[in-house]
Amino acid sequence: DGGITQSPKYLFRKEGQNVTLSCEQNLNHDAMYWYRQDPGQGLRLIYYSQIVNDFQKGDIAEGYSVSREKKESFPLTVTSAQKNPTAFYLCASRSQVGDFNQPQHFGDGTRLSIL
Amino acid sequence: GESVGLHLPTLSVQEGDNSIINCAYSNSASDYFIWYKQESGKGPQFIIDIRSNMDKRQGQRVTVLLNKTVKHLSLQIAATQPGDSAVYFCAEKPGNNAGNMLTFGGGTRLMVKP
Numbered sequence: 235d236g237g238i239t240q241s242p243k244y245l246f247r248k249e250g251q252n253v254t255l256s257c258e259q260n261l262n263h264d265a266m267y268w269y270r271q272d273p274g275q276g277l278r279l280i281y282y283s284q285i286v287n288d289f290q291k292g293d294i295a296e297g298y299s300v301s302r303e304k305k306e307s308f309p310l311t312v313t314s315a316q317k318n319p320t321a322f323y324l325c326a327s328r329s330q331v332g333d334f335n336q337p338q339h340f341g342d343g344t345r346l347s348i349l
Numbered sequence: 350g351e352s353v354g355l356h357l358p359t360l361s362v363q364e365g366d367n368s369i370i371n372c373a374y375s376n377s378a379s380d381y382f383i384w385y386k387q388e389s390g391k392g393p394q395f396i397i398d399i400r401s402n403m404d405k406r407q408g409q410r411v412t413v414l415l416n417k418t419v420k421h422l423s424l425q426i427a428a429t430q431p432g433d434s435a436v437y438f439c440a441e442k443p444g445n446n447a448g449n450m451l452t453f454g455g456g457t458r459l460m461v462k463p
Contacts, residue, residue, distance in 0.1 A: 238392075240392075265448075265449065267450075274357050274455075274456075275455055275456075276438060276453035276454055276455045276456055277393075277438070277453040278453075279450060279451075282448050282450065284448060284449075290448060292450070324392050324393070326392075328449065330449075334381075334449055335380070335381040335398070335400055335442070337383050337395045337398055338383075338395075338451060339395060340385075340392035340393045340394070341392050342390075342391050342392045343390075343391070343392050345390075
């Protein structure tokens, strides 16, 4: 069935290590988004992509990188430059067919912790 | 309402009662609004949306009301059930927004007492 798959569900990072979070969607959506959620807070935008091979920084892009080589995939790398990476990371996608006003749909997240 | 730091506002209701969750949005240029439900350890789930040219929209057991004069959005849940217990977020989309990005509120926790 169609949806957004994030993996792994839990991830641990050592000091100085880069880690990559996977996000795959089979909804044929053009736009994809990465958010960070801290306990008891709303979502903050890290990066977004509206089309293959193009992406834009969100509000908190420092210490993160992304790629968009395929329409269905939008991996997020948390680099060692991100000093406070512990959070719940959410990937979303949205159709851009027709009306601009369409909701984003989310995966079930990856929880990243520091060892 | 909106969250403050780590402590989410909490609404506690009796099973079977109606729930009203409120959200004050920030941008008068926002033209699209969405309510999401987030259960523990999961991603936000779309509930209902509304465009700025409307003031009310109904779904199954849910109604969203939009008051643009005071920049206020509310979600009404009829006959609240234990499965409705979750954190509810509102999101707004500013109209002049090339990436169709959303701005999220801090969330309200709904607890349903059996």
